[in-house]
Amino acid sequence: MIKISNIYKSFEQKEVLKNISMEFNKGETNLIIGRSGSGKTVLLKSIVGLLEVDRGKIFYDDRDFTSMNLKLRKKLRQEMGMVFQGGALFDSLTVEENIRFPLDMFSMLSSAEKQKQVDFCLDRVNISDANKMFPSEISGGMQKRVAIARAIVLNPKYLFCDEPNSGLDPETSILIDELVHQITVDLQITTIINTHDMNSVMEIGDNILFISEGEMCWEGNRKEILSTDNHKLQEFVFANKQYQKIRDDKINE
Amino acid sequence: MNIFNQAGKYFALMAKVFSRPERHSLYVRQTFNEIENLGIKSVGIVAVISVFMGGIMTLQVAYNMINPLLPTTLIGLGNRDSLILEFSSTIMGLIMAGKIGSNITSEIGSMKVTQQIDSLEIMGVNSAGYLILPKIIAVVLIFPLLYILSVFFGIVGGLIVGPAVGAVSAADYLSGIQFGFNPYYVTFSLIKCVVFGFLIASIAAFFGYTVEGGAFDVGTASTRAVVNTSIMILVSDLILTQLLL
Numbered sequence: 001m002i003k004i005s006n007i008y009k010s011f012e013q014k015e016v017l018k019n020i021s022m023e024f025n026k027g028e029t030n031l032i033i034g035r036s037g038s039g040k041t042v043l044l045k046s047i048v049g050l051l052e053v054d055r056g057k058i059f060y061d062d063r064d065f066t067s068m069n070l071k072l073r074k075k076l077r078q079e080m081g082m083v084f085q086g087g088a089l090f091d092s093l094t095v096e097e098n099i100r101f102p103l104d105m106f107s108m109l110s111s112a113e114k115q116k117q118v119d120f121c122l123d124r125v126n127i128s129d130a131n132k133m134f135p136s137e138i139s140g141g142m143q144k145r146v147a148i149a150r151a152i153v154l155n156p157k158y159l160f161c162d163e164p165n166s167g168l169d170p171e172t173s174i175l176i177d178e179l180v181h182q183i184t185v186d187l188q189i190t191t192i193i194n195t196h197d198m199n200s201v202m203e204i205g206d207n208i209l210f211i212s213e214g215e216m217c218w219e220g221n222r223k224e225i226l227s228t229d230n231h232k233l234q235e236f237v238f239a240n241k242q243y244q245k246i247r248d249d250k251i252n253e
Numbered sequence: 254m255n256i257f258n259q260a261g262k263y264f265a266l267m268a269k270v271f272s273r274p275e276r277h278s279l280y281v282r283q284t285f286n287e288i289e290n291l292g293i294k295s296v297g298i299v300a301v302i303s304v305f306m307g308g309i310m311t312l313q314v315a316y317n318m319i320n321p322l323l324p325t326t327l328i329g330l331g332n333r334d335s336l337i338l339e340f341s342s343t344i345m346g347l348i349m350a351g352k353i354g355s356n357i358t359s360e361i362g363s364m365k366v367t368q369q370i371d372s373l374e375i376m377g378v379n380s381a382g383y384l385i386l387p388k389i390i391a392v393v394l395i396f397p398l399l400y401i402l403s404v405f406f407g408i409v410g411g412l413i414v415g416p417a418v419g420a421v422s423a424a425d426y427l428s429g430i431q432f433g434f435n436p437y438y439v440t441f442s443l444i445k446c447v448v449f450g451f452l453i454a455s456i457a458a459f460f461g462y463t464v465e466g467g468a469f470d471v472g473t474a475s476t477r478a479v480v481n482t483s484i485m486i487l488v489s490d491l492i493l494t495q496l497l498l
């Protein structure tokens with residue numbers, strides 16, 4: 001479980017996050033949604049500590065992350081995995097070396113055990129025959145999957161994904177969403193995903209935080225989202241006419 | 254940008270670079286990779302440039318010796334001392350600032366803008382230490398070796414060009430390069446090389462690590478890294494020469 005309370009963050013004069021509080025549950029896919037530029041990435045980066053918040057507190061299972069020193073944070077980070085918007089694979093390393101990197105850095109496993117874990121993770125994200133390829137030689141969807149494999153190789157307790165399916169076709173997007181959802185449920189981890197993709201919201205939105213211009217506007221789950229009476233959220237959700245139709249069908253039923 | 258601000262950030266980064274590594278074995282492996290990538294791959298250009306410069310300086314010394322009473326052995330000696338004192342250390346340093354420096358800045362800079370550095374940080378890796386320390390160690394180790402190679406190839410260059418154009422006989426050239434040899438000059442230059450090696454790797458890494466933006470900014474950072482390193486090399490050359498010679 002991750003809890004954030006009263007988070008503020010600004011860059012110079014510009015206030016990007018204003019008083020955001022939320023609980024992200026374990027074993028669920030927690031979504032942060034909002035328009036482009038609403039502050040999703042800044043919020044996610046603040047939660048993991050890549051950005052320092054100006055005010056507010058962040059708790060990882062009751063451990064106060066905001067007051068930790070660098071050493072304690074580094075320790076805690078070994079329990080985190082993160083998938084970045086562009087994948088952020090190390091382009092000088094092969095697929096297999098990318099996934100093994102966290103193990104080489106932090107685990108005491110023998111190299112046979114490491115190999116087993118790498119193979120397990122590759123299998124988990126349905127990748128085969130790409131072990132020796134470099135990131136530049138595989139497709140964007142595959143890069144995302146490799147990034148997911150790398151993020152879960154140390155059996156994290158917390159998984160963060162910044163727009164895991166941006167730039168992917170709808171079919172692959174759904175596969176990636178399902179993959180992250182499955183991993184979250186199977187491993188009982190706390191997952192936070194940034195997205196502005198309504199398909200993802202309807203597929204895997206167990207617990208949703210909607211932010212608009214850096215302010216929290218709404219929270220709920222995918223069942224509640226279509227019947228919302230929050231205007232800003234309505235604008236966001238029904239920008240795609242398809243969902244208007246789904247809602248109207250539901251009402252008529 | 255404010256120069257003191259920049260210098261402060263540079264020293265803060267260096268403090269991060271020199272903090273304790275998570276896994277020594279990985280750092281050692283990286284260092285060997287960097288020695289190959291930055292060092293071995295520079296041998297060719299060092300050899301070519303040094304042969305040419307040795308040849309050119311031999312000719313310059315020869316043409317400037319208009320007084321027939323001066324022994325032609327001075328030609329070899331002149332070339333040798335220019336190489337040992339300035340060319341193979343300082344001029345080579347400036348050339349390496351361009352070659353090795355821009356390589357380091359663009360590599361680290363692209364990792365920065367594609368969030369590979371954030372990835373390392375999220376894993377709990379000290380990204381500055383892991384990426385930069387092996388490069389600094391590698392360049393500090395190899396630069397003195399490149400210096401020795403450069404002196405050697407520069408002398409060979411003079412030996413080829415001098416006799417070929419009839420400026421000096423091979424025998425006079427060879428006895429010239431052995432005449433009045435002061436080993437302290439070499440020690441002095443090796444010290445300079447260690448300093449230059451550190452400046453080249455650390456300043457280039459600093460500009461790469463602090464890039465914000467995209468590919469364009471990485472290009473700008475590379476240029477700025479080379480310019481700043483070159484200035485720092487010349488400034489430290491001036492200081493070291495005053496202090497040590």
Ligand SMILES: Nc1ncnc2c1ncn2[C@@H]1O[C@H](COP(=O)(O)OP(=O)(O)OP(=O)(O)O)[C@@H](O)[C@H]1O
Pocket residue numbers: 011014016034035036037038039040041042043196
């Ligand atoms: N380092 C920074 N310095 C200054 N302003 C920033 C910085 N990072 C983000 N911002 C600003 O914060 C706001 C929110 O940006 P953010 O990247 O979080 O948006 P986002 O919701 O992730 O959008 P997208 O869906 O396009 O990724 C933007 O207006 C952006 O200009």
Ligand SMILES: [Mg+2]
Pocket residue numbers: 040041042162163194
């Ligand atoms: Mg974003």
